Amino acid sequence: MKRAMIYFAGFLGVALVGTFALAMTTRAGYESAEYKVIESDGSFEVREYPDLMLVATDSKMDSQGRDGSFMRLFQYISGANEAEQKIAMTTPVFMEGEIGKSDVSMGFVMPKDVAAKGAPDPKGEGVKLRERKGGRFAVVRFPGKLDSKLAKEKETELREWMKSQGLEGEESAEAAGYDPPFTPAALRRNEILIRLKTSVEETEKGDSESSSETAQDS
Template sequence: MRRVLVWATIGLAVLAVLGVGAWVFAARTVETPAFEVAAADGRFELRDYPAMIVAEAAVDGPRRAALGDGFRPLARYIFAREREGERIAMTAPVTQRGDGDGWIVGFVMPSRYTLDDLPPPGPTPVALRETPPARMAAVRFSGRADDAMLAEREAALRDWMATRGLEPAGPVTHAYYDDPFTPGFLRRNEILIPVDRPAG
């Protein structure tokens, strides 16, 4: 009986590992924004992003609650729950940036779409727009991104920018690549700060 319990425990452990692996693989196979790395220094990068189409929702409230409140109308839009037309493939990350007293939560639309191709949001409170090409300073980290962790990583990124003479050119963006059920040590989070491109 004891041997059966041991093998059952081992079997459950193997299934758990395989399940986590499949989960991570599925999360990593969704489309993510393309970019070129202009400079890299450990966990810090200077990235060049092309123009992109984004869907965004404006929400109020504390950061964590606003992330969920902003995600819901975006999900209704991409899954065609309040509009005509096809579903839109999920992408990563979900982004969040401050906007006055509120927040803008967004998704980058799959690269095959243009603004003309995308179905209108209908009654869903979502705005579609094209972002211009941008240079971003970025830091990547794992863990459950609470306010303290985000503030710490943002400060580290700003310190790195200062050592390179990079001036912020816009608001900070938080990027979350995984769903809420992903274990913290497997999560991919990023902080992005726009900077000016050098002249010429």
């Protein structure tokens, strides 16, 4: 009996390691939206994102894509577009809308080379291309099954951290998921992002730097 328990524990350990390795490998196999970390504090970060091109559709956050939203976007990258072009999957999948509410917009990030050349128009109903404007975001990273309840809890934690750091963000937030549905909840990478408001001082500094660069170029 004792030996059987040891074997079972060993098997369970190997299975967990294998599952973790599969999840990490799958995630690492996709191009991910680039960003620059400005500040890091445990699971919290301030990031700078460039402009991103998304292909998006309406969704329900708690449906986990089972409402057809994920498949509509997957069909687009599989060739349901005007160029009949196959497009590589990327991470993360953005869920934009009021956190805690069911209705959101699910979006896949277009790969850099596709965005640079111009993403083809969608053929599918309810699917559209749009730009996600870059900027600075406060972010919290966490595991689990991403639903509206967990997302709202993490948004509250993020806003409390922002307050402690003297950061002011917009009223809306967005969620992001990095893993396929078969990934165990404990191994998933999820995030809540809140766009930071730009202060007058930062705007003036940016305008000054831009004017200085223009003067040097001329």
